[in-house]
Amino acid sequence: MKKKEKSYLRQIYAYDEADKSYLIDLSLDKYEEIFNDWDAGPLKKKAMNP
Numbered sequence: 001m002k003k004k005e006k007s008y009l010r011q012i013y014a015y016d017e018a019d020k021s022y023l024i025d026l027s028l029d030k031y032e033e034i035f036n037d038w039d040a041g042p043l044k045k046k047a048m049n050p
Helices: 003-012
Strands: 014-016 021-023
């Protein structure tokens, strides 16, 4: 990545020096917004029997 690109990205996103990664914050009204209604593989919650 070019130095100019890195500088631009650090102005927009938070940067974690320890992980050398960018942090993108999301704000959702509903938790369901992170899932796609067209996804054929929904997550299923199952009870565990001891």
